[in-house]
Amino acid sequence: MKFIISILLLTSLTLSHSCFADISIVVNIANGRAISDTEISRLFLGKLKKFSGGDSATPVNSKAGNAARADFEKKVLNKSSSQIKAYWSKRVFSGKGKPPTEVENDAAVLAFVAANPGAIGYVDAASVDASVKVVKTF
Amino acid sequence: MKHKIKILSLFSALVVSSVQAEIVFNGFANIVAGATTSSDETLYGFDDKFDFKNGSLFALQATSELGDGLGVTAQIISRGSNEWSPEFEWAYVSYDATDELRLLVGRQRVPFYMYSDFIDVSYAYPWITPPEGVYSVPFDSFDGLGAIYSTSFGEFDTTVQVLYGANNDDLAALADAPAAFEDLMGLSVTINREWLTLRAGYIQTNMNIYLGDPNENPLYTGWTAFGYPEVASNFVIEDDTGDFIELGFQVDYENVVLIGEYTSLTLDSTPIADADSYYVMAGYRFDNIMVHVTYGVDDDSKDPLTTGIQPDSPQLAGLIAGTNIFTNSLTEEQSYYTMGLRWDFHDSAAIKFEYTSFSDDLDSTNDSGLFRTAIVTVF
Numbered sequence: 001m002k003f004i005i006s007i008l009l010l011t012s013l014t015l016s017h018s019c020f021a022d023i024s025i026v027v028n029i030a031n032g033r034a035i036s037d038t039e040i041s042r043l044f045l046g047k048l049k050k051f052s053g054g055d056s057a058t059p060v061n062s063k064a065g066n067a068a069r070a071d072f073e074k075k076v077l078n079k080s081s082s083q084i085k086a087y088w089s090k091r092v093f094s095g096k097g098k099p100p101t102e103v104e105n106d107a108a109v110l111a112f113v114a115a116n117p118g119a120i121g122y123v124d125a126a127s128v129d130a131s132v133k134v135v136k137t138f
Numbered sequence: 139m140k141h142k143i144k145i146l147s148l149f150s151a152l153v154v155s156s157v158q159a160e161i162v163f164n165g166f167a168n169i170v171a172g173a174t175t176s177s178d179e180t181l182y183g184f185d186d187k188f189d190f191k192n193g194s195l196f197a198l199q200a201t202s203e204l205g206d207g208l209g210v211t212a213q214i215i216s217r218g219s220n221e222w223s224p225e226f227e228w229a230y231v232s233y234d235a236t237d238e239l240r241l242l243v244g245r246q247r248v249p250f251y252m253y254s255d256f257i258d259v260s261y262a263y264p265w266i267t268p269p270e271g272v273y274s275v276p277f278d279s280f281d282g283l284g285a286i287y288s289t290s291f292g293e294f295d296t297t298v299q300v301l302y303g304a305n306n307d308d309l310a311a312l313a314d315a316p317a318a319f320e321d322l323m324g325l326s327v328t329i330n331r332e333w334l335t336l337r338a339g340y341i342q343t344n345m346n347i348y349l350g351d352p353n354e355n356p357l358y359t360g361w362t363a364f365g366y367p368e369v370a371s372n373f374v375i376e377d378d379t380g381d382f383i384e385l386g387f388q389v390d391y392e393n394v395v396l397i398g399e400y401t402s403l404t405l406d407s408t409p410i411a412d413a414d415s416y417y418v419m420a421g422y423r424f425d426n427i428m429v430h431v432t433y434g435v436d437d438d439s440k441d442p443l444t445t446g447i448q449p450d451s452p453q454l455a456g457l458i459a460g461t462n463i464f465t466n467s468l469t470e471e472q473s474y475y476t477m478g479l480r481w482d483f484h485d486s487a488a489i490k491f492e493y494t495s496f497s498d499d500l501d502s503t504n505d506s507g508l509f510r511t512a513i514v515t516v517f
Contacts, residue, residue, distance in 0.1 A: 038293065047288075047295050049237040064485065082426065082482040089516045090262045092164055093199060094255030095211060095232055095242055096286065096297075 022125035023071050026110065026132040028117045031055075035120070035135050041077050043120060045087065046097045051118075059100040060112045060121040068106060072122045075138040159205070165198045165517050168260040170267075172510035179506035181496050182270050183219065191218035193267065193510070195258055199228070207234035215258060220310075227258075227279055242284040249299050249326040250275050252337050252386040252399055260514035264395065264430050264480050266490050269417040271436040271474060272401050275382065276311035280304060280322050297328045309347065318346040319380075326384075333391040339384040347375040349409070357464060360457045369461070371407060372443050378407045395421040395430070411438035411468035426482040431475065438470035471499040487515040 025040055027033075033051050035043075042048040044059050051057050062069040064081070073084050091097040103112055106127035113119040114131040125137050170193030172184045179185070183192045199213040213228035230244030247254050253268045257278060260266055267273070282303015289296055302323045308314040324341030352358040352374045361370035386399040400416040414437045421430030442465055449455035478492040490512045498504035 042290075042295075047290065080426065080482070081485055082488070085486065085516065086262045089166065089259050090256045093166065093197075093213065093228075093259050093262075095228065095230065095240075095246065096255065096288075098162075098201075 021067060021071050022137050023068060023075055023122050024125045024128050024134045024137045025076070025120065025122050026113050026128065027120050027135055028113055029131070029133050030117050031120075031133060037076070037136070040120070040136070044072075044077060044100060046091065046099070056118050057120055058116055058118045060109055060116075060119055061100045061102045062106065062109055062122065063102050063104055066105060068109075068122060068124050068127075071124075072138075076122070159202045161200050161202045163198065163200055165196070166259050166261060166515060167194075167196045167517075168258070168266070168512055168514045169194050170260075170510060170512040172508060175507035175509065179508075181494065181506045181508040184508055184510070193512070194218040196222075197227075197258060208232070209234075230284075238287055238289050240286045240288075242286070243282075245279055245281050246284050246301075247278055248275075248280050248301065248305075248322065248341060249324065249339055250278075250341060250382060251339070251384055251401070252335075252388065252397075254278065259516065260490070260512060261486075261488060261516045264397075264419070264421055264428055264490075265432070265476070265478055266492050266510050266512045266514075269399075269419075269432055269434045269474075269476065271434045271472065272399050272415045272417050274413065274415065274436075275403065276309050277305050277307060277317075277319070279307075280319070281306075282322065293331050295330045297326075297330075299326045299328075300324070312347065312349075316348045319343045320346070324382075333389055335386075335388040335390075337384070337386040337388075339382070341382040343380050345375055345378045345380050345405075345408070347408075349375060357457070357461055360460075364454055364457065366447070369443055369447070373409050375408045375410070378405065380405050380408075393423040395419075395423070395428070397421075409464075409468075411440045411470065413438045428480040428482075430478050430480070432478070434474050434476075436470065436472045438468060440465040440468040469500065473497050473499065484515075486517060487513060489513055 033053055035051065039048060039052065043057050049057060070081055073079055073081055077084060088099045103109055106123040109121040109123050110127065110129060110132055113121045128134055169190065171188060171190045172193060173188040174181055174184055174186045177186045195215055195217045197213060197215040199211060201209060201211045203209050209232040211228060211230055211232065212226060214224045215227045216222045216224045226245060228246055230242045230246050233241045235241060249255060251268065251273055253263055256262045257268065257273070280301065280303040282301060284299060284301045287298045304322055305319040307317065309317045322343040324339065326337065326339035328335060328337045355373050358370050358373040381404040383402045384399060389396040396419065398416065398418040403413045405412060415435065417432055417434030419430055419432040421428050442462060444458045444461050447458060449458055474494055474496040476492055476494040478490060480488050480490045482488045492510045494508045496506050496508070
């Protein structure tokens, strides 16, 4: 019984976590463009390789298993982590493309975005600092 | 042995080059177990003894980006059905000419079907394998040139793939008959917008398949002796043309998945039937579990080879009758239902269960039931 309660507690904690963490989409400070939700999702799915103005875009992923990654996939891409994994395995094993570069955590995403003018990433809204520009928060 | 040496030398070549460029390894594996429900039934290579080998495979892919849009990829698959002997199923140099255009030179998949490109990556689709009734062309790969052009019209993502090449592998599906598919060429177009994907493909190839000494085939020798070489030529596959058409759709809307594919294979002037096949599938996702049901039909037939030939003699009449019996025997009408469940129990792995009920509408002794289960993973 105690076990079941702790599982329930754990589940509700996990659930509330994934429901309440806001995800901020961040770009380089020098990037002045407005970016639509569809563009964000298409950039991260490899369907779009440039920002609408024509500059090359470099999306960066947070490592698989990070809360920000799961929340981003759920809220912005509207897919589960397994669905995204299946999507990329189709492309990787058929020579059609590869998933965005992966970095360790929110801090590494911010560092990557701050250092690369074309970068676009996502972090927990609470992690955002002045080194990047937030284009949208989900 | 020779094969192993080749693989080793390729790997060492890749490893040596890694001094300059990073190599990324990816892989996938399917462990499939299956058995038919009764002792006199066989289906898709399974019989009533539980088998773990027939559908199982391991694959490893090595990719290296060499810079300036150039890349090298090799994918090696070991299949239980092939005594786990590793085979190169993809081995190509890719070049990203522009953001939209990618060229592949080397060994790659023929884009016959919607799932051809990743036909062995069971993790990437709901079933354990795509419906065998439709996915029935006896080879998957070719050696040659492929061009993939991907572009967007508004929110419509379009991918156009063209290919030209050949496949000279022996045909495992025809008792390792020596075969040559030359001038293999084709086009596939895929259009995707949010939840809807539409696809069409056309592939054509010149075919030479050795089916044994034609002089031991009485139909071949008979028509040759009666002075009808054009009829006799139907019993050999020499410089014949195969045509393949595919149409497919996929709807992935919230928790509902609908998939359908129709294919038509035409093999004029050969002793092999033409085939029309389709399946439709409906699935529903409950969080990390998906249930699905598929219904499929295969119709095989051969046009008569003796139309317009006058039976001038009893011998010729006998040959015509024998030939008609042969072409009629190629007629098949089959259908099947598959019920399946996929459970994504892990971020990189899924368990699948499937039951297929197969009906042969012309010979019910071929009816069978097949239960399969699989663990599939990507890494």
